[in-house]
Amino acid sequence: MPLLILLVIIYASIKKVNSYNSFCKGAKEGFNMVLDIMPYICAIMLAIAFMRYSGLGEYIIKAFAPVLNFCGVPSELTEFIILRPFTGSGSLALLQDIINTYGADSRITRIASTIMGSSETVFFVSALYFAKTSAKNIGKAVIMMLVVSFIGVILSCLVCQIL
Amino acid sequence: MNLLWTILVVGSILLFIIQDPNLLLTTATTSIYDSLKMCFTLAGIYIFWLGIIQIMQDSGLADKLSKILTPIIFILFGNIDKEASRLIAINISANLLGLGNASLPAGLKAMQKLDNKKEKASQQMIMLFALNCCSIQLLPSTIILMRSEGGSSSSSDIILPIILVSVVCFMLSIFLVKLLFRENKK
Numbered sequence: 001m002p003l004l005i006l007l008v009i010i011y012a013s014i015k016k017v018n019s020y021n022s023f024c025k026g027a028k029e030g031f032n033m034v035l036d037i038m039p040y041i042c043a044i045m046l047a048i049a050f051m052r053y054s055g056l057g058e059y060i061i062k063a064f065a066p067v068l069n070f071c072g073v074p075s076e077l078t079e080f081i082i083l084r085p086f087t088g089s090g091s092l093a094l095l096q097d098i099i100n101t102y103g104a105d106s107r108i109t110r111i112a113s114t115i116m117g118s119s120e121t122v123f124f125v126s127a128l129y130f131a132k133t134s135a136k137n138i139g140k141a142v143i144m145m146l147v148v149s150f151i152g153v154i155l156s157c158l159v160c161q162i163l
Numbered sequence: 164m165n166l167l168w169t170i171l172v173v174g175s176i177l178l179f180i181i182q183d184p185n186l187l188l189t190t191a192t193t194s195i196y197d198s199l200k201m202c203f204t205l206a207g208i209y210i211f212w213l214g215i216i217q218i219m220q221d222s223g224l225a226d227k228l229s230k231i232l233t234p235i236i237f238i239l240f241g242n243i244d245k246e247a248s249r250l251i252a253i254n255i256s257a258n259l260l261g262l263g264n265a266s267l268p269a270g271l272k273a274m275q276k277l278d279n280k281k282e283k284a285s286q287q288m289i290m291l292f293a294l295n296c297c298s299i300q301l302l303p304s305t306i307i308l309m310r311s312e313g314g315s316s317s318s319s320d321i322i323l324p325i326i327l328v329s330v331v332c333f334m335l336s337i338f339l340v341k342l343l344f345r346e347n348k349k
Contacts, residue, residue: 004260008215012222019218026217030210033271034202041205042198047168049194050175053186096309104313110321113310117303117325118332120296128267129274129292135284138292139166144339145296152332159324 033132040127048086057082071154076108077115081153084115085122085146092116107160114156119149212265213272216253225249228256239294239337240287247276251291261300270295286344293336299329 012019051057065078073081080098084091095116102108122145130138179187219225229236229252236248236255243251250273257266270291279285284292303325311318 005215008219008222008224011224012218015222017218017222022218022221023214026213026215026220027210029272030213030268031206033209033213033268034206037205037271038199038202041202042195043168045194045198045201046191047171047175049190049197050179051171053190054175054178055182056171056175056178092305092309095306096313099309099313104310104315104318109310109313109315110324113303113306113321114324114328117300117306117321118297118328122296125295126292129270129295130284130288132271132275133278133284133288134280134282135278135288137283138289140343141284141289141292144343145293145336148293148332148336148339149296151335152328155328155331156324159327 037128037131040131044086044123044127048090068153072157073153074108074111074157076102077112080112081115084119085149086124088121088124091121110160111156114160115153118152118156122146122149208264209268213268215265216250216269216272219253220249225253228252232256239290243287244276247273250276254291255294258295259299259301261302261304266295284344286340289344290337290340293340294333297329297333297336299333300325 009019012022051060061078061082064082065075068078068081069075076098080091080094083094095112098112099109122142126138126142126145176187179190216225219228226249229249232252232255233248236243236251240248240251250269253269254266254273257263257269274288274291277285277287277291279288303322306321306325307318310321
């Protein structure tokens, strides 16, 4: 990665572009961009924290476990799968737990890693990407992507079974 | 989104009231504090990468990148303006390289370019969102690192399943976007 950045700047010098000015021009937008998405981040983090500390999260996990089990997903992964669309760092921490508990080469870890690598934090991405736009009706898109992610989860289990 | 948020928050508050009302405010303030900390981290990421992206745009490197990816972008997005397609090119290639931090600011800027200023999101906007939800990565380095640190004997054998599943999800979401969010042609 550092190499890539070096290449970008060297290329710019060859093309006789003023890197310094360009960098400042781009950087100027950075802070505003963060300010724009700040309220959305707060709202989502608040909901996640509430869910976690009130114990609501556990009820949701319990409620979903049978559904996931029915689809062939090991019950050890229920919490991980529910958390995945909400938070990236949270699910990474959970993946670490899974590795520590079940071992790095276990089937559970392999499935969790595949899910981690092939899906995204849908709620977060939707909040960030649509924060600055005028679009209001994004529920349909979010649901669609959640369904796709869920299919991805089932696929992950299948693929890890075979490979 | 509104409905989900309301349900989650109301449900949690009810449970707080039953169990431990004092915990509510502490949780709220710590989580906001954490969010702000996260915003500062993000600000660092954005400012750096937006700077680099601007250099790429000014030097014409972004143009080259978007030319390579033009066929893909055309299939997915149809005709869109030059700058948006350049930003999407950066967004996609950063995703492929696993530079999630770099792809986010490029994607956000592209989204603003695509914004149709209407209540209803356009197909292109949904497509961009869907692309970033699938996050195809050629080398999921974080996960590989975590596994090898956990003592895995073959930590990189996870690459194939990950790519396989992402590609299927990617195809599926493109198909769904094209199907469900068809623009009304006049």
